[in-house]
Amino acid sequence: MFSTAGRCGALLAVVALMLVATVTPVALGTRVTTTKSGMGVDGFAYPKGIIRLTVKSTEKWQYQPDGIILPAASELQVEAAKEGNKWTLHNGDCALTVTSASPQLSFQFSCQGKPLVKATASDNVEALPEVNFTFPAARTMYGLAEHAADLPLRGDAVYEMYNTDAFQYPINSTKALYGAIPFIMAYSAAATSGVLFLNPSETSVRINSEDAAPSCRWQPEVGVVDLFFLPGPTPAKVQRQHASLTGATVMPPYFSLGYHQCRWNYMNTKDCLSVDEGFDQHNMPYDVLWLDIEHTDKKKYFTWDKYTFPDPKVLTTALASKGRKLVTVKDPHVKREGGFAMHEEASKGGYYVKDANGNDYEGECWPGRSSWPDFLNTRTRNWYAEFFHDDRYPGGGRDIHTWVDMNEPSIFNGDKGTMFKNAMHTLDDGHTVSHGTIHNAYSFYSIQAVYKGMVEAGGAKATPERPFILTRSFFPGSQRYAAMWTGDNMARWDHLENSVPELLSLSISNFPFCGCDVGGFFFDTEEELFVRWMQAGAFMPFFRGHAHLDTKRREPWSYSPASQPIIRNALALRYALIPYLYTNFYHAHTKGNTIMRPLFFEFPEQEKLREVQNTYLFGRAILVQPVAQKGATEVTVPLPAGTLWYNYFTGEMATGGTYTMPVDLNTIPMFLRGGHVVPMKLRLRRSTYAARLDPFTLFVALNAQGNSYGDLYCDDGTTFEYAKGSFVHRTFSFSESTLTSSSFTTDTPASNGVFAVANAVERVVVYGYSGKVSKVVLTTAHNAIDMATELDFEQVGATVIVRQPKVLVAADWFIAFENE
Ligand SMILES: *[C@@H]1O[C@H](CO)[C@@H](O)[C@H](O)[C@H]1NC(C)=O
Ligand SMILES: *[C@@H]1O[C@H](CO)[C@@H](O)[C@H](O)[C@H]1NC(C)=O
Numbered sequence: 001m002f003s004t005a006g007r008c009g010a011l012l013a014v015v016a017l018m019l020v021a022t023v024t025p026v027a028l029g030t031r032v033t034t035t036k037s038g039m040g041v042d043g044f045a046y047p048k049g050i051i052r053l054t055v056k057s058t059e060k061w062q063y064q065p066d067g068i069i070l071p072a073a074s075e076l077q078v079e080a081a082k083e084g085n086k087w088t089l090h091n092g093d094c095a096l097t098v099t100s101a102s103p104q105l106s107f108q109f110s111c112q113g114k115p116l117v118k119a120t121a122s123d124n125v126e127a128l129p130e131v132n133f134t135f136p137a138a139r140t141m142y143g144l145a146e147h148a149a150d151l152p153l154r155g156d157a158v159y160e161m162y163n164t165d166a167f168q169y170p171i172n173s174t175k176a177l178y179g180a181i182p183f184i185m186a187y188s189a190a191a192t193s194g195v196l197f198l199n200p201s202e203t204s205v206r207i208n209s210e211d212a213a214p215s216c217r218w219q220p221e222v223g224v225v226d227l228f229f230l231p232g233p234t235p236a237k238v239q240r241q242h243a244s245l246t247g248a249t250v251m252p253p254y255f256s257l258g259y260h261q262c263r264w265n266y267m268n269t270k271d272c273l274s275v276d277e278g279f280d281q282h283n284m285p286y287d288v289l290w291l292d293i294e295h296t297d298k299k300k301y302f303t304w305d306k307y308t309f310p311d312p313k314v315l316t317t318a319l320a321s322k323g324r325k326l327v328t329v330k331d332p333h334v335k336r337e338g339g340f341a342m343h344e345e346a347s348k349g350g351y352y353v354k355d356a357n358g359n360d361y362e363g364e365c366w367p368g369r370s371s372w373p374d375f376l377n378t379r380t381r382n383w384y385a386e387f388f389h390d391d392r393y394p395g396g397g398r399d400i401h402t403w404v405d406m407n408e409p410s411i412f413n414g415d416k417g418t419m420f421k422n423a424m425h426t427l428d429d430g431h432t433v434s435h436g437t438i439h440n441a442y443s444f445y446s447i448q449a450v451y452k453g454m455v456e457a458g459g460a461k462a463t464p465e466r467p468f469i470l471t472r473s474f475f476p477g478s479q480r481y482a483a484m485w486t487g488d489n490m491a492r493w494d495h496l497e498n499s500v501p502e503l504l505s506l507s508i509s510n511f512p513f514c515g516c517d518v519g520g521f522f523f524d525t526e527e528e529l530f531v532r533w534m535q536a537g538a539f540m541p542f543f544r545g546h547a548h549l550d551t552k553r554r555e556p557w558s559y560s561p562a563s564q565p566i567i568r569n570a571l572a573l574r575y576a577l578i579p580y581l582y583t584n585f586y587h588a589h590t591k592g593n594t595i596m597r598p599l600f601f602e603f604p605e606q607e608k609l610r611e612v613q614n615t616y617l618f619g620r621a622i623l624v625q626p627v628a629q630k631g632a633t634e635v636t637v638p639l640p641a642g643t644l645w646y647n648y649f650t651g652e653m654a655t656g657g658t659y660t661m662p663v664d665l666n667t668i669p670m671f672l673r674g675g676h677v678v679p680m681k682l683r684l685r686r687s688t689y690a691a692r693l694d695p696f697t698l699f700v701a702l703n704a705q706g707n708s709y710g711d712l713y714c715d716d717g718t719t720f721e722y723a724k725g726s727f728v729h730r731t732f733s734f735s736e737s738t739l740t741s742s743s744f745t746t747d748t749p750a751s752n753g754v755f756a757v758a759n760a761v762e763r764v765v766v767y768g769y770s771g772k773v774s775k776v777v778l779t780t781a782h783n784a785i786d787m788a789t790e791l792d793f794e795q796v797g798a799t800v801i802v803r804q805p806k807v808l809v810a811a812d813w814f815i816a817f818e819n820e
Contacts, residue, residue, distance in 0.1 A: 030078040032087045032098050034058055035123035041098060041105065045076040045091035048231070048241050049111060053089075053096060055225035057125050062224050063433045065200055065441045067448070068477040070247050094231045103127075109193070109229040116193040116232070117186070121225050129199060129225045134215040135186035138193070140600075140610045141214045143184040144205055145509040146177040146474075146486065151501040151598060151613035153184070155210035162202040163440050163473045165410035165417045168490060168522055171498040178408055178487045179474035180440045181509040185238050186214055187600060189607040194230035194238040196245065199223045200441035200475060202421075222437050235508065235601040236593070242510040243592025247480035249512040251589040254717025255325055256401075256468040256483070257578045258287030258688045259537075259571055260544035261555065262327075265294035268308035269315050275555055276319060280686055282557040284568050285575045287687045288468075289319060290327045290403065290544070299367035300340050301330040302387045304395060312395025320399045323689020327468065331406040332375070332446050335367035342387060346373060351380045353435070356422040363411040363419070372409050375445035376425040376438060381452060388453030396457065401468035402450055404482070407443040408473045443473030451481040465718050470542070474511065483513040483542045491520030491551075496533050497628035501613040503540060507596040512588045514596070515542030524552050527559040528630060528665065534567050535668045536626035538574035539618045541581070541595045566666045568684075573668065576680040577622075578688060579696065579712060583679070584619035586713040586729075590747075595619060603640040612638050621676030621701070621710060622648075625669045636660045637669050644674030646701050646767040651799040653768055674768060675703035677710025677732040679809070682763075688717075695762035696809050700734050702768035708734040711744050712809065714757050725752030728810050737771070737817040739764060741807070759809045764802040769795070771819035778805050780813045791815065 029044035029052070038059050044052040056062045078089045089096045094111040102123055109117040118134045135141065141153040144161065148171040153159065161180035169177060182197045184205075197203075199220040206217040230241040243249075261279070266272045272289055279286045297303040304312050316326050334343050334352075346352050352360040352371040360371045374380045390396050408418050415421065421436030435442075447469060454467030469482035478484065486502055489495045499516040506514045518537035519525045525533070525547075534556065537543045547554045556567045587593050597617040599609040615625040615638055623645060625637045639645045641656030648670040661669060672678060678699040685691040700708045715727035729744035729751060743751070776791045792803040800817065807813045 029054070029075060030080050030089070032080055032089065033100055035100060035105070036102055037123060037125045039123050039125055041100075043078040043080065043089040043096065043098075045078050045089070046228075046245065047074065047076075048244060049092045049094035050231065050241055050245065051078075051089060051091050051094060051096045051109065051229045053098070053107060053225075053227045053229070055105065055121055055129070059125075061431060063431070063437050064224055064226060065198065065438065065444075066427070068198065068441070068444065068475070069245055094229075096229060109231075111193075111231040111233070114191060116191060117195060117229055119227070128219060128221070129223055130217065130219045131197065131225055131227065132215065132217050133184070133195060134213055135193065136213050137188060137191040138186035138214045139188040139607065141184050141186050141207065141216070142505060143181070143194075143509050145181045145183075145506045145511065146179045146502070147174055147505065148172070148177065148486070148498055148502050149174055151504050152611060153207045153216075155207050157207050159205045159207065161204070161440060162416065163408040163418070163443060163475075165406065165408055166487065168488065171494055178472045179443070179478070179484060181474070181476055181506070181511065183242065183476070183509050184216070185235060185508060187235055187604070187610065189605050192232040192235045192238055192604060194232065194242060196228040196230070196242065196476065198226040198228065198476065200438050201436060202439060234604050239508055239510060239594050239601075240592035246476040246510060248590070248592040249479050249585065249588045250481055250483070251466060251722070252483070252513060252585055253466040253468050254578070254582060255287045255323075255688050256542075257581050257585070258543075259285060259574060260288040260290060260327070260542075261286050262290035262292065262544055262546040263554070264292040264547065264549045266291060267294065269310075272315050273318055276322075276324070278555055278557060282564060282568070283684065284556050284571050285684065285686055285690075286324070286571070287689075288325045288327055288401070290329075290546075292329050293331070293366055295328060298335065298337075300335045300337065300342070302342065302393050316395065316397065316399045323687050325399050325401055325468070327401045327403050327470070329403045329405055330450070331366065331404065332409055333365040333367065333370040333372055333406060333411075336362065336369040336371055337367075343371070345383070346371065349383065351383055353419065354424040354426075355420070356424065358424070361419065361423045364413045365406065365411060372419070373446075373449075374425050375442065375449055376427055376433070378428050381445065381449035384449040385453030385456065388450070388457045390457055390459065393457070398458065398465050402454060403470045404447060404450055405472050407446045407471060409442060441475045443471060444475040444478050447471050447474075447478055447481045463719050466720065476510070479511045479513065483515065484511055485514065485542060485544065486516040488521045489517050491523040491525040491529060493529060493628060493630050495520055496529065496536060497614065499536065500616065500626065500628070504596055504598045504613060504616055507594045508598065508601055510592075510594070512585075512594040512596070513541050515540040515544060517546040518543065519545050519547060519554055521546055522548050522551075525554060527563055530554065530559060531563050531566050531570075531665055532627050534570045536628065538570045538577075538668070539624045539626060543574060563665075569666060570668070572684045575685065575688070575691065576682050579679050579681055579714070580619060580621070583711060583713040599638065599640055606640055609638065609640060617673070621673045621678050623671040623673060627663055627667065627669065632663050634660060635663050635669055637671070639671065644701070644703055644768055645671040646674065648672055648699075651767045651797070653798065672699060672701035672767060674701050675708055676701055677708050677734065679710065679712040679732070693759060695760040697763040697765060698732055698739070698761060700732070700739060700764060700766045702734065702766065706735070706737070706768075706770065713744075715755055721755070725749040726755040727751055728755055728757050730810060734766070737819070738814050740814040741809070742812055757810050761805050761807050761809050764805065764815060766800040766802075768798050769800045769817070770798065771817070773800055773817050774820040775818040776802050777816050777818065778807065778813060779816070780807060780811065
């Protein structure tokens with residue numbers, strides 16, 4: 001992942017290897033043809049039937065972003081069968097035909113003989129790298145994140161991709177936002193496929209009218225045609241194929257799944273400590289306190305304001321004593337101030353992006369006159385990474401993590417709020433390339449540098465820890481290093497409502513670790529909106545409250561006493577779900593799954609769910625529909641057919657179809673999916689650290705056959721040792737009236753038995769039990785002798801609660817229900 005070798009590189013290689021089990025040697029692609037005007041057409045095959053096709057000049061060098069496609073994604077030899085002006089590239093069950101009929105090249109990607117994608121491009125070197133796509137087997141297109149728009153792509157609209165610092169952005173808009181994933185998923189119940197168009201220049205995609213087969217016109221401004229065709233055939237498979245190319249999500253440090261408290265700005269150490277105290281006084285859990293730009297000495301990052309934060313260790317030590325963390329913002333712009341080490345080194349060392357005249361690029365940002373590191377080259381990334389090292393970052397250490405804002409990059413006096421397109425970057429091989437050519441990928445390289453710096457910060461002798469990084473701007477590959485959030489939203493009901501489709505779009509475009517500013521960044525948040533946003537945030541992979549400098553204080557206890565217990569309930573529910581969420585992240589990280597899943601994605605055979613965008617699966621087993629309407633007294637939830645659903649709070653069972661339920665301010669429409677076990681920690685604590693030894697409650701939601709299955713993954717939450725097998729992974733399965741706890745056996749690598757957990761199970765809750773229970777018997781093995789113990793239980797209707805089995809969550813045991 002990094003071109004420098006060493007501990008960190010080797011370690012990351014282990015992580016990358018986990019994703020793709022077999023690594024065949026890299027073979028070159030196959031030259032399919034060279035067009036009359038000198039365009040080379042090359043084909044490459046990747047595992048799982050994926051085919052890549054590039055069209056670029058054979059005469060002049062052209063930029064292609066480096067390091068985004070995983071090296072572990074091996075290139076297989078393509079068989080090219082020539083037939084006149086038509087060639088067919090085979091890869092397993094899939095094939096790509098290339099037809100050259102000057103001035104046009106046309107492509108058809110088919111799997112098992114079914115045409116999935118048809119595309120046309122120009123064969124002329126002077127033409128734009130434009131491609132028209134049609135998806136003949138599909139019905140609806142999704143993707144092109146990031147947009148504050150509906151989840152399905154809308155016809156007769158142009159989706160812009162040009163990473164930008166969008167100020168007070170409107171919703172239901174296809175204007176460019178902070179990040180770009182040039183990817184489309186084309187769905188129907190019969191066949192879902194995907195296309196990734198790896199070109200980081202300013203791009204617009206016109207979605208044609210919705211009347212015809214889904215089609216679009218994709219227009220990058222410059223650069224090469226570089227297409228990846230993903231065969232599916234299901235949405236979940238397209239997602240995993242996408243992750244096999246650009247990487248699965250980063251494995252989050254455990255604490256980062258807790259609640260984060262941010263504000264522009266917590267003003268000084270005392271203010272911070274009182275916010276921290278406030279959570280404890282109000283019995284509200286949180287894990288991370290954040291510092292925005294004002295904590296620095298005049299917006300020079302990696303420094304501290306000497307009056308407001310004279311000794312940062314006071315703060316980190318106080319937080320760490322409760323197991324909590326600090327995140328500080330480190331934006332990529334560098335203040336041009338004599339004597340500032342970062343600036344002095346950058347200008348002397350030639351680390352800055354250059355303007356068209358070859359001088360350091362200068363622009364205005366938070367600190368005033370600024371320049372930007374040229375993250376496109378390894379030399380600059382290695383230099384920048386050093387600023388995270390413990391010997392360079394005052395007050396640093398493993399309890400401080402990183403927020404990277406403004407990395408589009410945002411430039412106040414630039415062009416479209418960013419760098420002029422004629423600014424120049426220098427690549428490792430010495431080529432220079434204009435900013436316009438690389439723009440959308442700039443933030444990817446900035447985050448690579450941050451990740452490297454943080455992993456190696458403790459020095460060669462320290463055990464590396466997983467960094468937590470939040471990035472505003474992103475491109476494919478950024479998900480390997482960081483979480484993202486949707487930038488500067490507003491405290492409005494429609495922004496709350498739209499945040500779900502926006503995050504779902506990101507989630508199925510391979511950015512699982514996503515969230516939005518809870519409460520809305522701009523403007524004051526009315527109490528009801530704040531409560532609803534905290535409830536929604538509890539079901540977002542990244543959960544952070546944040547607010548603009550001009551807003552009223554908004555810590556979760558700032559509203560009326562009546563709202564406090566409701567907000568506390570939302571926080572408590574989030575914390576209860578973290579073991580389940582972490583388990584889902586492990587699957588996402590190792591297999592390329594995602595976390596938030598639209599209904600069509602999880603139930604692809606039910607095409608009528610394809611427009612649903614406010615109801616979703618949070619992981620595999622929980623369906624949620626956050627309330628986003630002011631004054632709501634009732635909501636209607638579309639429950640997918642063919643599955644039993646259980647109201648989490650009451651155990652009430654519902655079959656598929658629209659489900660109408662009354663809601664008050666305390667209601668979160670949340671359902672357990674029949675057939676799934678959800679491990680939770682129900683005791684209210686101050687932080688994930690404080691809950692680490694707590695016992696589990698296992699929720700067992702039965703399907704129509706009376707079965708259920710689920711798992712629980714635990715590791716140290718901090719280091720990379722899990723990649724060597726230091727974890728505990730358990731399965732819980734319920735069948736024939738018996739709940740069995742056993743080891744999860746199909747991990748690669750398998751557990752090495754080094755890591756242990758001592759948590760007990762304090763409760764088992766079974767939903768949907770059809771018999772009348774007369775006796776519950778626990779069987780454990782002691783020295784190979786089975787011991788049977790009768791357990792306390794209570795049955796109300798179809799809900800059975802078994803109390804205090806007091807078994808270890810990591811031990812083998814079974815609990816059998818006997819009927820009257
Ligand atoms: C794409 O389609 C448009 C019409 O919709 C056409 O004008 C354009 O030439 C096509 N481009 C390519 C590369 O096929
Ligand atoms: C968004 O705009 C489209 C028209 O472009 C419209 O069909 C759709 O209903 C709007 N969505 C919302 C949530 O308002």
